[in-house]
Amino acid sequence: MSDEENVIAFPAAEESAAEEPSGSCPPEHLVPALEACLFAVTQPVPTATLAAALGVSEEQVTGALEALRERQLRTGAGVRLVEVGEGWQLRTEPRMATWVAAVRGGKPFRLSRPALETLAIVAFRQPVTKGDVDDIRGVDSGGILRTLLDRGLLKLAGRSDDPGRPMLYGTTSAFLTLFGMRSLADLPTLRDLRALREDDPEASPVPVVPFPDGDEG
Amino acid sequence: MSDEENVIAFPAAEESAAEEPSGSCPPEHLVPALEACLFAVTQPVPTATLAAALGVSEEQVTGALEALRERQLRTGAGVRLVEVGEGWQLRTEPRMATWVAAVRGGKPFRLSRPALETLAIVAFRQPVTKGDVDDIRGVDSGGILRTLLDRGLLKLAGRSDDPGRPMLYGTTSAFLTLFGMRSLADLPTLRDLRALREDDPEASPVPVVPFPDGDEG
Amino acid sequence: MQAERTLQVLPQPEPQARRAEPPVHIGVYDGPLDLLLYLVRKEGVALREIPVARICDAYLRHLHELDEIDVDKAGDYLAMASTLCLLKARELLPKAPTIQGEEEEEDPREALERRLLEYERFRDAADQLGRRQLLDREVFARPMEPVAADEQPIDPTTDTWGLAQVFYGLLEKQSAPPPVHSVAFETYTMADTVRNMLELLDDGEEHTLSELWVDMPFRRARLITFLAALESAKFQLVDLWQRIHLGAVTLQARVRAAEADLSMLADHEHDDRSAGG
Numbered sequence: 001m002s003d004e005e006n007v008i009a010f011p012a013a014e015e016s017a018a019e020e021p022s023g024s025c026p027p028e029h030l031v032p033a034l035e036a037c038l039f040a041v042t043q044p045v046p047t048a049t050l051a052a053a054l055g056v057s058e059e060q061v062t063g064a065l066e067a068l069r070e071r072q073l074r075t076g077a078g079v080r081l082v083e084v085g086e087g088w089q090l091r092t093e094p095r096m097a098t099w100v101a102a103v104r105g106g107k108p109f110r111l112s113r114p115a116l117e118t119l120a121i122v123a124f125r126q127p128v129t130k131g132d133v134d135d136i137r138g139v140d141s142g143g144i145l146r147t148l149l150d151r152g153l154l155k156l157a158g159r160s161d162d163p164g165r166p167m168l169y170g171t172t173s174a175f176l177t178l179f180g181m182r183s184l185a186d187l188p189t190l191r192d193l194r195a196l197r198e199d200d201p202e203a204s205p206v207p208v209v210p211f212p213d214g215d216e217g
Numbered sequence: 218m219s220d221e222e223n224v225i226a227f228p229a230a231e232e233s234a235a236e237e238p239s240g241s242c243p244p245e246h247l248v249p250a251l252e253a254c255l256f257a258v259t260q261p262v263p264t265a266t267l268a269a270a271l272g273v274s275e276e277q278v279t280g281a282l283e284a285l286r287e288r289q290l291r292t293g294a295g296v297r298l299v300e301v302g303e304g305w306q307l308r309t310e311p312r313m314a315t316w317v318a319a320v321r322g323g324k325p326f327r328l329s330r331p332a333l334e335t336l337a338i339v340a341f342r343q344p345v346t347k348g349d350v351d352d353i354r355g356v357d358s359g360g361i362l363r364t365l366l367d368r369g370l371l372k373l374a375g376r377s378d379d380p381g382r383p384m385l386y387g388t389t390s391a392f393l394t395l396f397g398m399r400s401l402a403d404l405p406t407l408r409d410l411r412a413l414r415e416d417d418p419e420a421s422p423v424p425v426v427p428f429p430d431g432d433e434g
Numbered sequence: 435m436q437a438e439r440t441l442q443v444l445p446q447p448e449p450q451a452r453r454a455e456p457p458v459h460i461g462v463y464d465g466p467l468d469l470l471l472y473l474v475r476k477e478g479v480a481l482r483e484i485p486v487a488r489i490c491d492a493y494l495r496h497l498h499e500l501d502e503i504d505v506d507k508a509g510d511y512l513a514m515a516s517t518l519c520l521l522k523a524r525e526l527l528p529k530a531p532t533i534q535g536e537e538e539e540e541d542p543r544e545a546l547e548r549r550l551l552e553y554e555r556f557r558d559a560a561d562q563l564g565r566r567q568l569l570d571r572e573v574f575a576r577p578m579e580p581v582a583a584d585e586q587p588i589d590p591t592t593d594t595w596g597l598a599q600v601f602y603g604l605l606e607k608q609s610a611p612p613p614v615h616s617v618a619f620e621t622y623t624m625a626d627t628v629r630n631m632l633e634l635l636d637d638g639e640e641h642t643l644s645e646l647w648v649d650m651p652f653r654r655a656r657l658i659t660f661l662a663a664l665e666s667a668k669f670q671l672v673d674l675w676q677r678i679h680l681g682a683v684t685l686q687a688r689v690r691a692a693e694a695d696l697s698m699l700a701d702h703e704h705d706d707r708s709a710g711g
Contacts, residue, residue, distance in 0.1 A: 091575050104574070107686065108571055109571045116563050136556055137467065137553065150682050178569050179568065180566060180573065190559055
């Protein structure tokens with residue numbers, strides 16, 4: 001293959017092809033160009049970044065991505081376009097997980113239950129202190145918080161006004177990406193405490209869960 | 218949702234989908250499965266490896282890969298199947314190289330390790346002299362300090378009373394903005410870190426322990 | 435009426451099924467609330483109708499059955515035990531007539547119920563999160579090639595933590611005690627180091643490079659380990675990645691130590707030695 005040099009197979013390896021983008025991507029190339037771009041990067045890419053790189057409008061990008069998604073669906077492709085965190089990403093079709101794992105080898109990714117609990121608490125209650133997490137879980141969560149910070153699933157989000165000004169924690173966009181969510185609005189709904197309160201109006205007021213209901217902002 | 222209250226049975230811990238491949242890939246999934254597999258690895262994969270992982274014959278693999286290639290050609294896909302020395306690989310379509318490079322070239326923010334170290338020292342220890350930074354890093358940091366001044370992340374903050382009255386460095390509001398902090402008080406202290414130091418074995422992402430469900434015996 | 439019910443069940447012998455259960459380790463439970471919730475669910479009652487005496491007994495019995503208990507965590511479990519015993523005692527005693535407006539303090543039973551209920555909600559949420567299609571579990575993106583630290587993008591908005599790690603890492607390095615004696619360089623060969631590293635990684639879990647360094651006071655040992663990590667990644671013995679710019683270098687074995695073919699490392703022996711020197 002004579003033009004193999006131009007083929008970018010490995011992200012980050014290639015330098016030569018990184019010339020200045022010349023003008024804008026012709027409309028007939030938009031879908032394959034976007035497909036190639038998303039294939040060649042590992043992280044989700046925002047619409048604006050794609051539009052800027054290809055010299056087209058964001059509407060053209062979303063339109064072409066819609067066409068790409070439609071084609072993947074129609075042809076039963078093993079790779080699908082998803083919108084996660086703040087951008088677009090190509091991912092394998094979930095039903096192919098077994099075969100992908102078999103080819104990739106290695107241990108499957110796992111999250112421990114304590115880690116999931118801690119993530120859930122931070123996700124719903126953020127910004128939240130370690131004390132809050134400890135209270136709800138009934139055990140010390142320091143080690144887990146640290147691990148989740150190291151893994152970039154949580155971030156530091158300032159300090160609380162509580163005595164001692166403890167650190168506050170929040171979730172990151174990597175959290176959204178991991179769980180395939182577009183925003184925190186995609187979080188599962190928490191069963192609420194209203195039932196309890198109806199039965200027992202004397203019960204002291206329960207803490208209200210600030211849950212992003214449907215629309216976030 | 219009202220009957221959710223009554224659900225006592227604990228949902229069994231999810232088994233990861235990526236367990237042992239069970240039997241062989243059904244024929245109707247062969248093309249998307251191969252596509253997903255090649256998407257999820259960077260190195261070329263030999264036919265034999267694919268056949269073994271999917272539990273099918275090498276002829277079935279090559280046949281399905283031929284169908285995949287034909288589909289990519291027909292739909293004008295931006296990603297193509299190529300056969301290279303050691304096996305099969307997905308690569309971006311050569312004509313899309315410009316756009317791929319443009320998206321990949323949209324450089325995310327980068328700080329070199331020395332720059333990050335220097336920023337960290339100034340942030341935590343400010344106001345600080347070049348000598349202080351050099352001591353902690355163990356190397357001369359003059360050039361980096363100047364670069365960070367130029368980039369507006371550091372500023373001069375007067376002179377020290379030390380002999381020679383060396384310049385003092387501090388961080389700017391641009392630095393705070395860059396790292397998403399409201400004030401320097403948001404930086405974690407050693408005390409904050411110690412709160413997370415609980416070396417509890419559950420902190421590491423250990424495998425999910427199947428919860429002993431009362432109903433399951 | 436609750437007191438009546440609990441009194442009634444107190445002398446109940448332990449059901450057969452429960453006795454047949456294998457001994458349980460405390461590690462199975464994610465804290466006292468988790469254990470308590472498990473026991474309540476096993477009773478098959480709503481949280482609001484917890485038969486305190488019975489649950490208390492079951493809880494204590496469970497603590498006794500645990501053949502090993504982490505000293506650091508025992509406190510949490512015992513605190514819960516004392517709360518349960520207090521509740522049990524209160525329910526066995528006739529309720530003191532309350533003077534109007536006097537009992538302002540929250541009923542400890544209600545407080546416990548509320549904690550349990552809240553904990554249960556987050557457990558459910560965690561379950562729901564765990565059932566999503568997780569990246570690298572059910573769905574896969576294009577893998578990242580291992581690249582040099584300076585090639586990694588940085589996301590400063592989430593990297594206050596990373597900044598702190600860099601700073602405290604430097605301080606630690608600075609204050610590390612100097613080695614008291616020197617070790618012959620020949621102690622470390624690349625193949626040996628890779629083999630040792632793979633053995634440490636044999637649990638299949640993710641480990642950071644600094645974890646592997648824990649017992650290595652000498653720079654050279656660390657350097658060789660670092661090189662070994664890179665070599666192992668090159669030969670696909672391990673996966674190696676940094677999730678964030680300058681973040682922890684994380685490793686996970688792709689092969690078992692016993693099965694690893696390290697013959698290709700022999701050729702590199704000489705080079706690596708000179709690189710390390």
